[in-house]
Amino acid sequence: MQEFSVIDTYFKQYASQRKDVLAGIGDDAALSIVPAGQALVTTTDTLVSGIHFLADADPHAIAQKAVAVNLSDLAAMGAEPAWISLSLSVPEADEQWLAAFARGLQEITHYYSIQLIGGDTVKGPLSVTITAQGFVPPEQALLRSKAKPGDFVYVTGTLGDAGLGLDFLRGNLSVPDEDNASYILRRLHYPTPRLLVGSSLRRVANACIDISDGLVADLAHILKASNCGATIHVDKLPLSRAMRESVDAEQAAQYALGAGDDYELLFTVNEEQKGKLETALTNTNVVYTCIGQLTGITNKLELRQQNNPVKYAVTGYQHFS
Amino acid sequence: MQEFSVIDTYFKQYASQRKDVLAGIGDDAALSIVPAGQALVTTTDTLVSGIHFLADADPHAIAQKAVAVNLSDLAAMGAEPAWISLSLSVPEADEQWLAAFARGLQEITHYYSIQLIGGDTVKGPLSVTITAQGFVPPEQALLRSKAKPGDFVYVTGTLGDAGLGLDFLRGNLSVPDEDNASYILRRLHYPTPRLLVGSSLRRVANACIDISDGLVADLAHILKASNCGATIHVDKLPLSRAMRESVDAEQAAQYALGAGDDYELLFTVNEEQKGKLETALTNTNVVYTCIGQLTGITNKLELRQQNNPVKYAVTGYQHFS
Numbered sequence A, B: 001m002q003e004f005s006v007i008d009t010y011f012k013q014y015a016s017q018r019k020d021v022l023a024g025i026g027d028d029a030a031l032s033i034v035p036a037g038q039a040l041v042t043t044t045d046t047l048v049s050g051i052h053f054l055a056d057a058d059p060h061a062i063a064q065k066a067v068a069v070n071l072s073d074l075a076a077m078g079a080e081p082a083w084i085s086l087s088l089s090v091p092e093a094d095e096q097w098l099a100a101f102a103r104g105l106q107e108i109t110h111y112y113s114i115q116l117i118g119g120d121t122v123k124g125p126l127s128v129t130i131t132a133q134g135f136v137p138p139e140q141a142l143l144r145s146k147a148k149p150g151d152f153v154y155v156t157g158t159l160g161d162a163g164l165g166l167d168f169l170r171g172n173l174s175v176p177d178e179d180n181a182s183y184i185l186r187r188l189h190y191p192t193p194r195l196l197v198g199s200s201l202r203r204v205a206n207a208c209i210d211i212s213d214g215l216v217a218d219l220a221h222i223l224k225a226s227n228c229g230a231t232i233h234v235d236k237l238p239l240s241r242a243m244r245e246s247v248d249a250e251q252a253a254q255y256a257l258g259a260g261d262d263y264e265l266l267f268t269v270n271e272e273q274k275g276k277l278e279t280a281l282t283n284t285n286v287v288y289t290c291i292g293q294l295t296g297i298t299n300k301l302e303l304r305q306q307n308n309p310v311k312y313a314v315t316g317y318q319h320f321s
Helices: A003-012 A059-076 A095-111 A161-169 A178-189 A195-200 A215-226 A241-246 A249-258 A271-282 B003-012 B059-076 B095-111 B161-169 B178-189 B195-200 B215-226 B241-246 B249-258 B271-282
Strands: A021-023 A030-032 A039-048 A080-090 A115-123 A127-136 A152-156 A207-210 A229-233 A265-269 A288-295 A301-305 B021-023 B030-032 B039-048 B080-090 B115-123 B127-136 B152-156 B207-210 B229-233 B265-269 B288-295 B301-305
Touching: A003 A095, A030 A080, A030 A115, A039 A059, A039 B080, A039 B127, A059 A080, A059 A095, A059 A127, A059 A178, A059 A195, A059 A207, A080 A095, A080 A195, A080 B039, A080 B127, A095 A115, A127 B039, A127 B080, A127 B127, A152 A271, A161 A178, A161 A241, A161 A249, A178 A241, A195 A271, A207 A215, A215 A229, A215 A249, A215 A265, A215 A301, A241 A249, A265 A271, B003 B095, B030 B080, B030 B115, B039 B059, B059 B080, B059 B095, B059 B127, B059 B178, B059 B195, B059 B207, B080 B095, B080 B195, B095 B115, B152 B271, B161 B178, B161 B241, B161 B249, B178 B241, B195 B271, B207 B215, B215 B229, B215 B249, B215 B265, B215 B301, B241 B249, B265 B271
Parallel strands: A039 B115, A080 A115, A115 B039, A229 A301, B080 B115, B229 B301
Antiparallel strands: A021 A030, A030 B039, A039 A127, A039 B030, A080 A127, A152 A265, A152 A288, A207 A265, A229 A288, B021 B030, B039 B127, B080 B127, B152 B265, B152 B288, B207 B265, B229 B288
């Protein structure tokens, strides 16, 4: 397999064109222009076969998820996405696989108006690394470190669905109907980066993170970076119909607290800004839920049910392996 | 192995600090500032164990080479390097290995005053992906496509040394003394990105590429992108003492024409700019050699020896596998 023919055949032809890209695929490096007054936002994430997806996973979904998880990191900074680079390691030049992967990549780059500006294709064990770049006005970037005691804690969407989907895929549980099954598998394989929510939160939220490792684990990052604690109401965690119909309330809470791969946003908003939230997020059509409040007790997370302290052994996100 | 502890323990503490980085490792994404009037230059390269390096290779060298090959791509654009992101896939959390890798990374980022701004550590087969970012004034970027018939063709340094080193490492040849052996292994394991040459060529060279796949293969990229041909004088190819003392003239030419991994720059300069070249490159302390001239016959490469046409079966770059 020649690296060049793979890039030419499958990726170069699909690359959508942005005006801010002066040179994309086909030179030693890409040349692009960051708009005046904006900071560059850069993130890298790798998905490895057998760890982040099963070896026989649909290449269309692998491509889309590899891009989506990176866009989710940009969303968590309040950034607007612009360009991605791809490093693809494949054991062999399987034309059908590559064509489906390229199609997945093309669809998601087209959907978000981003451009694939470069990459490297190597022979090796199957894995996908995406580097995503975007912009945000530097003073409006959403950091993990700017949360304050008293802030209300919000999450978008529903929690735990991807983890439920993973256990369903593994044969560890059954779900009552086809619709629920297809919903949770879609949540697992095709996560939605909350880009519009992220950029809409720019002047509203104090801190933001995307939930990739699970609510408790990712909230802990904000608590640590901001020297805060939190009280989270387990009975307020937003659950999907599929979740409610597939497992009991205790299991649902476990998924919502501990499962990763949901790529919903977790953000904090102070009392003053709370009123702005509805206006800011109306056009995003994304559900959001207040699940608790920050405290001044650094790194202390208190879980409550009907406002009484409650204990959960949160296992955290488990990869495939 | 927890991704976070690996990043915290080995990489975050080593990260040098640049003033243009507003947020580095530790948030969802990095925030940095591209200077006004400069284009962003981005490149990604992956090194896979067993393909680009042997499984038991020195992690210090792996880290340095992974960064160097990316900086070489920036050099070939005439860019100044600024930031790198790392995606590291390792089968296990081997502390000694990670510490040596981190030390190699720290040394090269320190040497080039660049900052590690983010990354992802995953469990998987050993491979390293680096994304490097830098700047160049957009109108001064060195592209593959701007070469013109009549341009003189130059290369930096000496050619074929890394390929010679690889064959020595494989036990396919012997070299006459220890010095030569250590020189060619160093050329293989610790390539030098020609950053100063690249930026010095900004207003001098018409086109530039780095030699990663071999002189003939990489020259072909310029010929294709610029619709040119070339006449290359095989007897003018710059050879190291180690090359001259280890193999005969015909073998040396094979290495110089076909072997990859040298990361020297190949560039073209027109008659008018030729005079500026010496001034431009004096401070770089890098040897450069005129090896031929471009023609108007698209994609036609003619090799000459003592100015007579000569044929070589150039095999091109062979990876470890």
